[in-house]
Amino acid sequence: MFDSLIYPVAAAAGIGDDSEMNETNSRLYTPEPVSPDEAGQRLDKWLAMRLLDLSRSRIKGLIEDGRVSLDGPTILDPSHRVKPGQSCRVSVPPDAPAIPEAQDIALTVVHEDEDLIVIDKPPGLVVHPAPGNLDFTLVNALLAHCGESLAGIGGVRRPGIVHRLDKDTSGLLVAAKTDAAHRGLSEQFAAHSLERAYRALVWGVPSPSKGEIEGNIGRNPRDRKTMAIVSGGGKRALTRYHVLQTYLGGCVSSVECRLATGRTHQIRVHMTSIGHSLVGDKTYGRVRLGRLASVPDDARAALTAFPRQALHAFLLGFQHPTKGYALSFESAIPTDINALIKILERI
Structure with missing residues (x-):
């Protein structure tokens, strides 16, 4: 039902307004x-x-x-x-601190060895320090958790982040602890050879119930803080989806998505492009009040108040970057999304 696993950053060609270019201290x-x-x-x-x-x-x-x-x-x-x-x-913009501070933040570790670590990321946790989120990120947490077991990436003792999940997307994420693991994982991400599956709750019922969405994704020329399907430039993006279940007479659907490519916000942008944005997505979606007019009060309240995009990276599979054997991990649907589903199932 949700999505949150592997989106390398992409950008598009285009022209837009530059009124936001002059941030403080730039x-x-x-x-x-x-x-x-x-x-x-x-x-x-x-x-x-x-x-x-x-x-x-x-x-x-x-x-x-x-x-x-x-x-x-x-x-x-x-x-x-x-x-x-x-x-x-x-x-x-001003440079971010060169060396993030190690911070003791609780992590759910799914797997760890001398080369890599797999984390089940909770919603609300930013992956990497950046302007606006300089600390209390997954990188800060990994620096504290891994400590001396980090052999270093590019000569710096730090975790190798090879993919990111949005702040409010939950699910599985792998990070490298050594240069060799970082190279091996990066090659698999570049080749799109990993198995990545997500579950999402979306508005309405996609038709057909099983299909593909393809369209280059890049920066939105009208709002550089968001991504969009663009007619020129951008990076090729392909999402395969499958409707698993419908609720409230077709008001909401549970959908599994698998990525053939990995672009920033790919599932969120692609599902929105076919008219089925994610429940709770305040950037790309909106509450469908018309659809909710006949919905029972408890379901309407739960849907309109859901605080994040209902997106979860539940499956991650790849070849161990130095040992060569296959690894596969699954993550249970998180508590908040599961609670919303139970409300929808009662109707």
Whole structure:
């Protein structure tokens, strides 16, 4: 019924409004306008030659995050070709602390060995420190839990995060403890060879009851904080779904989703694109008040008050990155979603 397992970050090409670029404490770069002999160069390459203190990969990330504009509009595509005379603005946010602090946060450890650790992440826990969530994240918890057993990733004693779950998505997540494990897991994620299954509660009943949703996912050109199916750019995304059960005469369905690719918010974006957003999803969904008009009071109250997207990563399978044998883990539906299902089943 839910989704939350493996979404590598993706970004899209497009143009949007740049009114949110100047956050507090951000550094603003305004290089000289594009010269005639520079016309036609990729935006990321052109900026790398102008901003020598920023790497090309860093510049690419800033573009994909909506922090670069040309003559006003925000450009989200690093391969965008610059034109003579165009003026550019680059907003660079403050750096996050280089070394997160180890913090004693309770974890549900499903499996751990000298190479990796598998966690059943609760809703509400951010995976990695970032502006707005600099501590009390899964990384902080893993630093405290693993301690000296972390051999280090890239010369730094830290857990290797190879995939992330949204803050309010629960379920299974694997992290590497060594460089070798990090490389092996990253290769499997890049090849989409892992088994990843999610369960979600969605509004309505998808039709057909079993099918595929395909559409490139990238940054929403109208709101860079969200993702969307985009017509240009983005990354290929394919979700396979299967309706498991319906409730309240078709008001809500339990759906299993399996990822053929892993993109940011993939299941949430894809299910919304076919008109069946996730229950509790305040970013991509909304409460269907019309559908709830004839629903009993207790079910209506439970559905409208559900505090997060009803999404859970219940299955994760992969090859051990250094030993080679198969590993597979399952996670029970968490208490909050299970309680909502029991209310729906009573009707």
